[in-house]
């Protein structure tokens with residue numbers, strides 16, 4: 477049970493109703509634009525918004541106060557919730573919720589040598605091979621991620637954006653409501669769970685669930701160990717920075733991890749680089765419990781690819 481199930485939704489409903497007015501949205505936007513100037517006095521804010529009628533302006537401003545706008549001695553400033561409203565509008569306001577054609581990563585598919593490219597349609601981005609089933613990642617992305625950036629950079633931008641989001645939820649913060657998240661390795665999705673709507677999560681994977689809004693972010697066990705010190709050091713010893721490499725240059729990221737033991741749950745991930753391998757064992761709470769360096773020949777075999 478989380479707050480999404482328990483909450484009295486009249487509060488949030490009222491909050492959205494408060495925003496259904498052009499003057500109020502304009503007030504939030506002007507306060508956001510003036511964030512570095514400090515609080516704006518009433519008359520200055522009214523002038524910037526462009527409302528002549530002082531009484532009417534005051535009425536709208538008062539509606540925003542407390543929840544979205546803070547009134548101080550020096551004037552008005554945005555509260556965090558007001559800033560998030562403006563940020564959400566900026567992230568989603570662009571028209572390009574899709575690209576005309578795939579954007580190549582410039583790297584060949586590790587499975588078939590074909591073209592690995594990003595496609596972006598209806599605000600869903602996918603990096604996958606255009607010629608076979610090899611897939612790197614897929615997620616809904618607001619168009620603001622790509623707006624104003626070079627189109628050829630889109631695959632790298634999407635990859636970095638997604639990994640940053642996973643790092644955020646792994647760090648304990650829900651990206652939707654900022655609530656606390658809890659991580660667990662889930663051996664498989666049970667039909668009734670919130671994660672069941674994600675068809676790809678039928679195998680061992682990681683779930684980050686928000687205790688406040690119930691948002692579930694699904695990720696993979698290999699993704700959870702990318703920033704582990706042993707993995708960072710392993711790449712460093714080979715003269716590489718694992719954090720700077722895009723996901724499609726880390727083929728082990730998309731290999732299915734092996735369930736080593738079910739009780740207690742232990743999952744093995746094998747990081748490979750040339751002829752060298754690093755084996756990590758992860759427990760049910762997504763903590764690395766052991767690491768073992770060796771060669772590829774010694775490494776346990778991995779299953780079929782997890783991401784489909």
Ligand SMILES: [Zn+2]
Pocket residue numbers: 585586587588589590591605606607608609610
């Ligand atoms: Zn391929």
Ligand SMILES: [Zn+2]
Pocket residue numbers: 650651652653654655686687688689690691
């Ligand atoms: Zn949340």
